[in-house]
Amino acid sequence: MDLIDVEDAPRPPGPFSHATVVGDFVFTSGMGGLDPATGQVVSDDLIEQSLQALKNTEAILRGAGCRLADVAKVTLYLTDMADYERVNRVYEQAFAPHRPARTCVAVSSLPVRERMKLDTIAVRPIRRAAG
Numbered sequence: 001m002d003l004i005d006v007e008d009a010p011r012p013p014g015p016f017s018h019a020t021v022v023g024d025f026v027f028t029s030g031m032g033g034l035d036p037a038t039g040q041v042v043s044d045d046l047i048e049q050s051l052q053a054l055k056n057t058e059a060i061l062r063g064a065g066c067r068l069a070d071v072a073k074v075t076l077y078l079t080d081m082a083d084y085e086r087v088n089r090v091y092e093q094a095f096a097p098h099r100p101a102r103t104c105v106a107v108s109s110l111p112v113r114e115r116m117k118l119d120t121i122a123v124r125p126i127r128r129a130a131g
Contacts, residue, residue: 008059010034013111018060026064026122030077031056032114041113046083049115050090057120066122069098073121076104080115087116 004019004026005012012018012029019028033042033049034056042052058068076091078084084104091102100120110117 004060004064006059006063008036008062009056010036010039013039019064021064021124024124024126026061026066026070026120026124028057028060028120028122030075030117030119031060032110032112032117034112034114039112044113044115046086046115047090050087053116053118054090054094057118061120061122064122065124068095070122070125071095071098071100071120072123074100074102075119076102077107077110077117078104078115079107079110081106083115 002021003017004021005017009018009031016029019026021027031053033052034040035042035052036056036059042048054068061067061070074091074095076087078087
């Protein structure tokens with residue numbers, strides 16, 4: 001098992017890594033709309049938080065040798081299910097045409113005024129030797 005920590009994503013607020021790699025699978029920790037430099041939410045706006053959460057997730061996946069296109073499963077956490085359609089529009093643009101499996105759940109609250117958070121399971125692409 002390998003642990004992944006990257007500079008381009010907010011520091012985890014606890015004793016865990018940005019991601020864990022087991023074999024070809026990459027399991028990312030939950031990422032919300034926090035600015036990596038400040039550790040604070042980028043905005044109270046749901047769309048801005050969603051875009052930042054995806055940017056943070058991309059940075060972690062890149063650190064593990066993956067891209068969003070390698071994501072097989074997403075778990076999405078919303079503090080208000082009324083935001084479901086708005087988040088879907090951002091999500092669809094980020095993952096189109098790739099459509100990983102997804103679960104969306106409502107939670108009562110998230111840290112630091114976050115309105116959403118997501119975690120992923122990705123599969124590292126097969127690296128073939130040249131020649």
